[in-house]
Amino acid sequence: MNALSVDLGATNIRVALGDKEGNILRKITERININNGSKGIANQIIRIINSLHVDYNRIKGIGIGSLGPLDIKRGIILIAPNLPFNNIPIRDPIETAFKVPIHFLNDCSAAVLGEKMFGLGDGIDNLAYVTISSGIGCGAYVNGKLITGKDGNAAEMGHTYIDLSGALECGCGKKGHWEAYCSGNNIPNYVKF
Numbered sequence: 088m089n090a091l092s093v094d095l096g097a098t099n100i101r102v103a104l105g106d107k108e109g110n111i112l113r114k115i116t117e118r119i120n121i122n123n124g125s126k127g128i129a130n131q132i133i134r135i136i137n138s139l140h141v142d143y144n145r146i147k148g149i150g151i152g153s154l155g156p157l158d159i160k161r162g163i164i165l166i167a168p169n170l171p172f173n174n175i176p177i178r179d180p181i182e183t184a185f186k187v188p189i190h191f192l193n194d195c196s197a198a199v200l201g202e203k204m205f206g207l208g209d210g211i212d213n214l215a216y217v218t219i220s221s222g223i224g225c226g227a228y229v230n231g232k233l234i235t236g237k238d239g240n241a242a243e244m245g246h247t248y249i250d251l252s253g254a255l256e257c258g259c260g261k262k263g264h265w266e267a268y269c270s271g272n273n274i275p276n277y278v279k280f
């Protein structure tokens with residue numbers, strides 16, 4: 088059996104077909120299209136998956152690692168600091184389109200899970216993964232368990248206060264967050280400041 092994975096970032100959507108050993112069999116990257124509103128994102132993912140022409144009888148499920156913060160119970164992106172809209176429906180439209188199990192996670196939780204399964208985290212019970220890209224994210228294993236928290240955002244480290252004076256505003260609308268100073272999108276603001 089194989090599985091599909093979707094990496095949904097603020098800049099690109101990457102879709103890959105992989106096997107259970109972690110080999111990537113096929114892969115497509117597209118720039119995210121923000122011109123069709125919040126529902127257009129799931130439709131773009133569906134179109135990319137369709138273009139891979141996979142045999143759905145051999146697909147165990149689709150894993151989606153998404154920018155966040157998320158509401159994993161509702162399957163939506165709650166706030167997308169680096170996109171022009173919030174409350175973006177992701178899980179349900181994709182589940183309806185392909186009728187296979189969908190696993191929807193914060194992108195950094197998915198990344199740390201990948202490292203645990205196939206990478207540097209093999210045999211390690213306490214593990215953190217920090218990414219600095221458009222935003223800043225983190226995923227963590229503690230005592231061998233993936234930490235998600237009630238909404239899936241337990242390790243959202245980019246939205247931690249590092250400057251109580253709140254000089255710079257984060258994409259999430261709050262001030263003084265680490266991401267407002269040190270993410271790929273915001274380092275230029277910090278340099279100007």
Ligand SMILES: [Zn+2]
Pocket residue numbers: 245246257258259260261264266
């Ligand atoms: Zn923030």
